[in-house]
Amino acid sequence: MTQEHPGGPRGWAAARKGVWSRLRLTSLRLRLVVVFGLVALTAAVSASGIAYWLNREAVLSRAQDAVLRGFEQEMQNRAASLPEHPTQDELQHTAGQMANSSQRFGVLLVAENAEGRTVYGSSGGLGGFALADVPESLRTAVNREQEVTGANSAPYHLYWQRIVEDDTPYLVAGTQVIGGGPTGYMFKSLQPEAKDLNSLAWSLGIATGLALIGSALLAQAAASTVLKPVQRLGTAARRLGEGRLDTRLRVSGTDELADLSRTFNSAAEALEKRVADMAGREQASRRFVADMSHELRTPLTAITAVTEVLEEELDSESGGIDPMIEPAVRLVVSETRRLNDLVENLMEVTRFDAGTARLVLDDVDVADQITACIDARAWLDAVELDAERGIHARLDPRRLDVVLANLIGNALKHGGSPVRVAVREEEDAVVIRVRDHGPGIPEDVLPHVFDRFYKASASRPRSEGSGLGLSIALENAHIHGGEITAANSSEGGAVFTLRLPRDAATPAEADSGNTENAGNAGNTENTENAGDTADARRTGGDESNGTDAKGHS
Template sequence: MTWRWWPRGLRARLLVAFALVTVLGAVAAAWSSAGTASNALVTSTQQRLIETVLGQIGPIAPQLTYPPDQEALDRLRAAVGPDTLVTYRDLRSADGAGADLVTDELRTAVRAQHRLVTQRIIADGRPWLLVGTPIMITAPDGARTPSGIEVYSARDLTDVEQQIDGLARYAVITAALALPLAVVVALLAAGSVLRPVRELRDTARRLAAGELDARSSPQGADELAELTATVNEMAESLQTSMATMRQMQADARRFAADVSHELRTPLSTLTAVVEVMATAADGMEPDAQESAQLAITETQRLVRLVDDLMEVSRFDAGTAQLRMEEIDVVGAVRDCLRARGWLDQVDLVAPDEVRLRLDQRRLDVIVANLVGNALRHGARPVRVHLSVSREDVRIEVTDSGPGLPEQVLPHVFDRFYKADAARTRTPGSGLGLAIALENARLHGGDLSAGNAEGGGARFVVRLPRNPEDL
C-alpha cells in the first residue's frame, strides 16, 4: 500500500528521510541519555536515602532494651526522622505520613526476608520511597536474630521527579533543535546527490528528443559516477547503432526507389507488348492463349507492385504531397466504386453530400485498397458507411467474413504482411493497407483496423474537418 502523504519527488523523499533519521536519532539519543540519567538519579537518590536511614538507626540501636517499651520506640522513631513508623508486636510509634503510606506488601517482605526492603509508590499524586528494615540482634558468636522491632520510613521523591521531568524536557528541546539542523544538512546532501541525477535526467531527455550526442560528465568515483559512465556508453552504442540503422534504411529506400524507377521503362515496353498480345490472344491455340493470359496477369501485377513501391518510397523520403481541393466525399467514393465495377457488390450508406478539402486521388487509393481487400479476403456483402461529425468525416468499410485473427491485428498495416501464406500469389502487393494508412495520416487523419460486432473485418478512416469545412 502506498501512503498518499508520502512525498513523490526524489528530492522531497531524501529531505524527509534524512530529517526523519536525524530527528529520530536525536530523539533516541536524547531519550536514552535522559533515561540513563533518570535511572542513575533515582538509583543514587535511593541509595543515599537508604544510607541515611541506616545511619540514623545505627547509633541508637545498641542503646535499646529488649524487649523495648513505648519510650524506646519513640526515641528510635525520633532518631530516624519525620514520616517514620516503628513497630514492635502491638506497640507502634508513628510520625507524619509514614504510618499511612507503609503497605502490607512491604511489611510482609520485611518480616519474611529479615532484611532491608524498598518500595516506590505514588500517593496523592506524589512519588514516595518506602524503606523498611528489621532491627537485628547480634549475639557474641556473631549470630544475627530479629529483635521484632521494624522501622519504616517514607521519603518524598518529588524533587527527584522534577529533575527527571527536566531531563525529559531537555530531550524534547534537543530533538526540536535537531530538526532545522537536519533540514539544512539534508538540503546540502540532497543537492550533492541529486545534481548528477538531474544531469542524467537532462541527458536522457535529450537522448529521447533525438540528440544522440548528448552526454554527462562523470564526477567523482562513486556509484553515480559509474552510472553516468554507463549511460554515456549506452548513448554511444545507441548513437552508433542508430547511425548504422539510418544508413541501412536510407540505402534500402534508395535501392527500392532506384529499382522501381529503373523498372518503369522496361515495364512500359513490356506493358505495350502485353497489350498487343492481349488483342491477339483470341486467335491463339488454347495452350498459347493460357500462357499469354498468365503473362498479361503477372505483368499487370508487376506494374501495380512497382507503382506501390514508388508510392512507398515517396512516403519514406517525405516527398509525398497533397493536392487539396474541395470535393464531395460521397461522390468521390461512389466514383471509386463505379470505376472498378464494384457498385453492385458493395452497399454504400452515406448522406447526400459531404464537402471536404482533401486530395481526391489519395482518397480514391484509400477506398480502393480497403474495399478491394474486403472483397478479396472477406465475404459479401461488403458495406461502406460514411458518417459526419463536427470534428471529422469517417469512412467505415466492413465485410461479412470471419474477421481478423487476434495475432494478425498488430501487423495488419505492416508492409508485405500477409496473414495467410496461401495468399502469396494473390493480386495484392502486400502494400495496399500500408499505403492507405500513410495517405490517411498525410491528411492529418488515421486508419484503424478491428472486427465488427456481428463478425467480419472493420476498417475505419478518419479524416479531420477544418473550420472552413463546417
C-alpha cells in the same frame, strides 16, 4: 476566457498531483531518510532510556542511602537513650530532635509507657506523620523478631519502602531499638529528586529530537550525494530515449557510480553509431528504390504504349494477332499493367518515407466521393452503399479515392460480394466501414494486414497484388490524421474501418511544414498521382494491389 483561482479545485488537484509526483520521483530519497531516521531514533531512544535508568537509580540510591544512614544514626543516638517505658512527651521531644537532623525527614516513635499503653511521638505533632501512613507490610517486617545466628547478628533490622501519594514519591523506613526501646519510622519526600529526574527526562527527550533532526539532515545530505549521479543518469536515459543520441554523462571518481556512467557513455556511443549506420543504410535503400522507380518509368512508358497497341489489335475485328501467340500477348499486356502499378506504388511509398507527400484539400461530400469511386471501377452491382448525402469533410479527394479503391477492391477480391460500405458521423470525425461476406481474416494475419509486401498465403506468391495497397491506404489515412483498423465481424466476414477527421487542415499544415524544402517535388508528385488515379479507374481498381494480405481463399 475564464480564469480559475489558483486555490480552486483544479489548483488544489494540480498541487496534490505535483506533490505525489515529487514523492514518486524521490521515493528512494525518502526511503533513505526514513531508514536513517529510524536508526537514529532507535539509537537515541535506547541511549536515552539507558541513561535515564542509570541516572534514576544513582540519584534515588544516593538520596535513599543518605536518608537511611541519617535515620539509623538518629535512632542509635537519640531513640536508644530513651527509657524503656517513655512518656508521650519524651517521645514527642525526641522525635522533634531527630527530625531536625540534616536530612529533614518526618519521624514517628512508638512505645509502651509504664501503664502498658501505646504512646506515639511525631515530629509534626498530632497532625504530622502517623502510623496509618506506614504500609502494613513494612510495619510487619519491622516488628518481626528474627533469630540471632552467625549470619544474623541482630533480631531487628532497618526496612524501607518507596510509596507514591498524590503523585509525590516518598521514602518510608522503620526499625526497632535493639534491647528494648521505641520503634521508629521515618517519612521522607523524594519530590526534589523526582524533579531532577523529570528535568533529566526532558533533556534526554530534547537530545533525542535533535539527534533525529540531525540524522534526517545527514540522510538528506547522504541521499543527495548518492542519488545525484543516479538522477543525472535517469535524465540522460530519458534524453537518450527521446532520440538525443549525443547525450553523455560527466564521469568523475572511481567508484561504482562512475563505472556505471562510463558504461552508459559507452552504450550511448555504440547506439549512436549503430543508429547512424542504420539510418545511412535506410536512406540509401530509399534512394535506390526511388531511383529505380524513376528509371523504370521511361521504358515502362514505351512498353505500355506498345502493349496498348497490341491490346487494340486483340480487340479488333480484323483479328490481326495470330491465335497461337494471342495468350502470350495477353500475358504481356497483363504483366505490363501489373508492373506499371507496382512502380507507381513504389514511388508513392518513397514519397511517404521521404516526407514529401502532401495533401490537396477540398470540401467533399463523402457519399458522392464513394459513389464516384465505385462507379469509376464498375462496382455498382457488387457494392451496397449505406451513406447519406450531406456528410461533408475537408479532405484530399484523390487520396481518399486511393484508400476507398484499396479497401473496397480488397473486399471484392478476397471477401466476396456483396460488399457493404457504411458511412457514419461522429464527433469531429467521419467513419467509413467496409464489410465483406467472406471467411474473414485469420487471427495470425490480422496484425500484419497493413505490412508492406505481406501476403498471407505462401501458395499465392504470384498473385495480382504487390502487398503495398493496404500499406499505402494506411499511409494516406495517417497523412489526414486518421486511422484504419481491420477486424472480423461477429456475423462473418472482415471489416475495415476508416476513421478520418472532419477537417484535415491541421495534419496537412503539419505535414506541409515538413515539406517546405521539397520545392517542385511536391508539385511533380501531384501531377504523377493524378495519372495514377486515371490508371486506377481505367483498370478497374488495380490500385488495390496490397489486398493479398487479407488471406482469403
